[in-house]
Amino acid sequence: MNAKLEAEQQGRRSPIRPKAPGKTKHYLTAAFILLLVWGSAVQSDSTLSELVQGFPNMLDLLREMFPPRWTYLDNILEAMLETIRMALVGTTIGALFAIPVALLCAANLIKSRWIYYPVRLLLNLIRTIPDLLLAALFVAIFGIGPLPGIFALSVFSIGLIAKLTYEALEAIDPGPLEAMTAAGANLVQIIVYGVVPQIQAHFASFTLYTFEINVRAAAVLGLVGAGGIGHYYEVTLGFFEYDKTAMIILFTLAVVLIIDYISTKLRERLL
Amino acid sequence: MIEIRNVSKTYANGTKGLNHINLTIGQGEFVAIVGLSGAGKSTLLRSMNRLHDITEGEIIIGGKSITAAKGRNLRMIRRDIGMIFQSFNLVKRTSVLRNVLAGRVGYHSTLRTVVGRFPKQDVELAFQALDRVNIAEKAYSRADELSGGQQQRVAIARVLAQEAKIILADEPVASLDPLTTKQVMDDLKRINLESGITTIVNLHFIDLARQYATRIIGLRAGEVVFDGPVSEATDEKFAEIYGRPLGKEELLEEAAV
Amino acid sequence: MTKSWNEIAPKPKKSPLRWFIYIALAAVYIWAFVGIPFGGIKETAGQVTKAIASGLFSPDWDYVYLPDGEDLLRGLLDTLAISILGTLISTIVCFPFAFWSAANMSRSRLTSGSGKILLSLIRTFPEIVMALLFIKAVGPGSFAGVLALGLHSVGMLGKLFADEVEQIDPGPSEALIAAGATRLQILRFAVLPQVLPGFMSYTLYRFEINLRSATILGVIGAGGIGTPLIFALSSRNWDRVGIILLGIIVMITVIDLISGAIRKKLV
Numbered sequence: 001m002n003a004k005l006e007a008e009q010q011g012r013r014s015p016i017r018p019k020a021p022g023k024t025k026h027y028l029t030a031a032f033i034l035l036l037v038w039g040s041a042v043q044s045d046s047t048l049s050e051l052v053q054g055f056p057n058m059l060d061l062l063r064e065m066f067p068p069r070w071t072y073l074d075n076i077l078e079a080m081l082e083t084i085r086m087a088l089v090g091t092t093i094g095a096l097f098a099i100p101v102a103l104l105c106a107a108n109l110i111k112s113r114w115i116y117y118p119v120r121l122l123l124n125l126i127r128t129i130p131d132l133l134l135a136a137l138f139v140a141i142f143g144i145g146p147l148p149g150i151f152a153l154s155v156f157s158i159g160l161i162a163k164l165t166y167e168a169l170e171a172i173d174p175g176p177l178e179a180m181t182a183a184g185a186n187l188v189q190i191i192v193y194g195v196v197p198q199i200q201a202h203f204a205s206f207t208l209y210t211f212e213i214n215v216r217a218a219a220v221l222g223l224v225g226a227g228g229i230g231h232y233y234e235v236t237l238g239f240f241e242y243d244k245t246a247m248i249i250l251f252t253l254a255v256v257l258i259i260d261y262i263s264t265k266l267r268e269r270l271l
Numbered sequence: 272m273i274e275i276r277n278v279s280k281t282y283a284n285g286t287k288g289l290n291h292i293n294l295t296i297g298q299g300e301f302v303a304i305v306g307l308s309g310a311g312k313s314t315l316l317r318s319m320n321r322l323h324d325i326t327e328g329e330i331i332i333g334g335k336s337i338t339a340a341k342g343r344n345l346r347m348i349r350r351d352i353g354m355i356f357q358s359f360n361l362v363k364r365t366s367v368l369r370n371v372l373a374g375r376v377g378y379h380s381t382l383r384t385v386v387g388r389f390p391k392q393d394v395e396l397a398f399q400a401l402d403r404v405n406i407a408e409k410a411y412s413r414a415d416e417l418s419g420g421q422q423q424r425v426a427i428a429r430v431l432a433q434e435a436k437i438i439l440a441d442e443p444v445a446s447l448d449p450l451t452t453k454q455v456m457d458d459l460k461r462i463n464l465e466s467g468i469t470t471i472v473n474l475h476f477i478d479l480a481r482q483y484a485t486r487i488i489g490l491r492a493g494e495v496v497f498d499g500p501v502s503e504a505t506d507e508k509f510a511e512i513y514g515r516p517l518g519k520e521e522l523l524e525e526a527a528v
Numbered sequence: 529m530t531k532s533w534n535e536i537a538p539k540p541k542k543s544p545l546r547w548f549i550y551i552a553l554a555a556v557y558i559w560a561f562v563g564i565p566f567g568g569i570k571e572t573a574g575q576v577t578k579a580i581a582s583g584l585f586s587p588d589w590d591y592v593y594l595p596d597g598e599d600l601l602r603g604l605l606d607t608l609a610i611s612i613l614g615t616l617i618s619t620i621v622c623f624p625f626a627f628w629s630a631a632n633m634s635r636s637r638l639t640s641g642s643g644k645i646l647l648s649l650i651r652t653f654p655e656i657v658m659a660l661l662f663i664k665a666v667g668p669g670s671f672a673g674v675l676a677l678g679l680h681s682v683g684m685l686g687k688l689f690a691d692e693v694e695q696i697d698p699g700p701s702e703a704l705i706a707a708g709a710t711r712l713q714i715l716r717f718a719v720l721p722q723v724l725p726g727f728m729s730y731t732l733y734r735f736e737i738n739l740r741s742a743t744i745l746g747v748i749g750a751g752g753i754g755t756p757l758i759f760a761l762s763s764r765n766w767d768r769v770g771i772i773l774l775g776i777i778v779m780i781t782v783i784d785l786i787s788g789a790i791r792k793k794l795v
Contacts, residue, residue, distance in 0.1 A: 017398060017407070017410075018407070018408050018409075018410050018411055019411075020411060021411050036612055037612065037613065037616055039609065040608070040609035040610075040612040040613045040616075041609075041613060043605055043606055043608075043609035043670070044606060044609040044610050044613060044669075044670035044671060044673070044674055044751060045669060045670055045671055046613055046670065046671045046674050047671075050666060050671055051666070051671075051675070053666075054665050054666035054667075057664070057665040057666065058661075058662075058665040058666075061661060061664055061665055081563070082563065084560075085559070085560040085563045085564060086564075088556070088557070088560040089560050089561060089564060092557070124781070125777060125781075128740070128776070128777050128780040128781055128784075129773075129776070129777070130740045130741065130743060130744050132656065132744040132747065133743060133744050133747075133754075133757070133776070136744075136747060136757070136758065136761060137580070137761070137769075137773075139761075140576060140580070140761045140762075140764075140769075141570075141573050141576045141577050141580070142570055142573050143570040143573075145565060146564060146565065147564070147565065147566065150564065216652065216654060219654065220654045220656045220657060223656060223747065223748060224747055224758075233657060233660055237660055237664065245661075249653070249657060252652075252654075253649070253652050253653065256652045257648075257652060260652075320706050322702065322705065322706060345708075346708035346709070346710065347708065348708075349705070349706060349707065349708035350707065350708035352706070353706075353707070354703065354706035354707075356699060356702070356703065358699055359699070360697075360699035360700050360702055360703040361699075361700065361703075362700045362717070362718060362721045362722060363697070363722075364721060364722065364725065365721045369717075369721075373700075373703070373704060373707070373709075373717045373718070374707050376704065376707060376708075376709045376710075376713045376717060377707055377708035377709060381710045381712045381713055384713055384716065384717075385712055385713070385716050387716070426703075429703070429707075433707050439706075
């Protein structure tokens with residue numbers, strides 16, 4: 001009974017009602033995003049009706065792609081091998097160059113910000129340019145063939161491997177480095193005996209990961225004349241031989257998945 | 272009224288969680304279920320709203336069998352049973368108010384709630400619920416900005432907003448310190464007295480059980496080994512439930528020191 | 529006393545497999561390098577490099593804005609529009625995919641497993657090839673690029689979304705079930721509030737990637753800044769190549785900064 005009375009008294013107490021936080025910010029954000037999307041649709045001439053109209057075409061295309069022309073494999077096998085070679089050589093060159101770049105970026109090894117900030121800036125600039133664009137540039141410089149493709153992949157690999165590696169470098173255990181500094185080691189000795197053992201597995205893993213990406217990238221570099229299997233997309237699509245295109249896509253898919261699988265297994269064992 | 276008729280639960284690996292349990296819990300009771308961890312307290316509580324399925328027997332809630340209920344009927348029975356958890360189970364990054372309002376979803380169609388808008392009366396109800404656990408001023412704070420005790424009170428408010436007729440509390444104070452433990456238990460007790468909500472609490476500490484409950488049920492290895500009013504729950508009886516003399520870890524006051 | 533150290537702590541034997549691995553690795557590298565025609569570099573290479581470099585330092589500023597017709601700003605805007613719409617489409621498509629492939633959202637492993645396999649297949653399908661196919665379907669232009677990015681991004685974004693869904697705290701869902709909520713209500717009030725910030729952060733991250741991809745779509749005629757770049761390259765207009773490269777670098781850097789700042793606030 002007593003408790004009930006108490007409850008009634010509590011009920012009569014003027015209830016606390018904090019002010020609801022304003023929602024203007026949310027509405028403004030939503031309006032901004034809508035505006036962005038609407039503007040983008042206008043700018044790129046994208047309309048739903050166009051998608052609906054294009055839909056039958058897509059189905060036609062898919063129908064013409066099947067069944068794939070299996071015999072076309074003979075024609076593209078050599079190009080696929082070239083693709084893998086390009087990825088392998090490009091990744092290797094990139095990885096080699098990435099080592100000094102990564103060391104120069106690591107704030108815990110290079111004490112002077114006058115060195116590591118500019119190098120990092122340069123690295124970030126490299127990473128803004130997509131690999132296919134690099135390839136187009138190198139084709140303009142060196143002419144058509146796998147070589148510009150390899151250079152493009154190398155530059156791209158430097159950007160990626162160096163970034164991943166220097167971030168890992170900055171996370172290493174400083175203990176061994178301190179001990180070696182205390183023992184009077186110079187920078188090179190510290191790197192060889194203190195840094196390398198801590199980082200080599202990571203570095204190998206990053207390189208393999210970049211190799212996976214590069215295989216995918218190398219498969220399309222041919223579109224700008226930079227070698228590999230990508231060239232055959234233009235050949236087959238230009239002659240409306242969609243069943244051959246389907247064969248290229250399936251073959252690439254299979255190779256990429258196999259390489260991914262092997263590489264992932266290797267990386268799991270490394271770390 | 273809750274009727275538990277000959278309920279057993281056998282897990283897939285063959286272990287028996289509950290063994291032929293028969294209980295009747297009346298309207299407005301405050302029941303504490305005690306026992307060692309692994310005795311089946313949580314399993315029993317969670318079979319009452321069918322978060323766990325039983326393998327044998329039947330549980331009747333307010334005249335309807337929850338064991339046989341499906342789909343909409345099951346949800347309607349669950350709507351009348353509020354649950355409070357050891358880890359509060361709030362959505363940490365949403366506001367306290369929205370967490371309380373989540374207790375109202377059972378009253379509205381899916382379509383209406385999916386938009387995320389609740390009727391004015393619901394918001395009012397949520398505020399009243401928060402008021403009753405003295406935390407209304409935090410309505411617009413993010414749940415994870417609150418202390419553990421405050422979060423558990425938000426969970427209680429969620430159950431109040433749900434207008435549940437039964438409250439199941441599964442170790443509600445196990446992650447709280449002694450001071451907030453008292454506040455949360457006081458809240459549960461007050462609500463039990465004010466609104467006559469049947470309250471069933473799993474507790475590890477027997478002094479808490481004695482202090483707040485009107486009836487104590489002791490479980491041991493999935494069987495009811497004690498069932499009676501607090502006055503009958505002597506230290507000897509507890510020793511029987513736990514299978515050994517009472518230790519410090521069964522007493523909140525002692526464990527706190 | 530004559531015990532050698534080797535008896536006290538025997539050197540671990542190195543597996544003979546190591547040599548096999550070394551030889552295999554060497555063979556692969558020989559195969560790779562021998563197959564590359566390292567000759568055949570154009571004699572003009574040095575000149576062209578110099579020309580591009582000087583183009584970068586003396587860019588064709590007039591091209592930034594032309595009152596009528598194709599200029600740098602319009603090309604960049606087009607690129608931005610393609611990546612925004614592409615990201616939007618993929619985000620919408622990703623929602624069902626995420627819940628389909630998240631292991632904690634379905635009872636059977638088969639369901640989530642099949643979703644994950646489909647996502648990884650989409651991921652391996654390059655966007656530029658998708659763009660080629662979409663050009664055949666809807667004609668050349670930005671829209672083909674939008675569709676290509678929209679579909680390709682699903683592969684990665686869907687996986688990231690699914691991972692996010694798998695990491696949620698199951699507690700709130702349990703509380704909602706206990707309160708008598710339907711499956712959709714549980715999704716709306718227990719799952720969605722937990723995953724939404726992560727979803728938005730990943731969407732922005734994918735937007736950064738899509739912007740990079742969108743700069744090259746024009747190479748095959750799927751809209752954006754890539755088309756004028758290829759024209760400038762093939763007509764040896766190095767000053768214009770310079771300004772376009774500069775424009776791309778500036779745009780990507782600025783968008784990265786903005787997007788990164790928003791992402792930091794979200795998490």
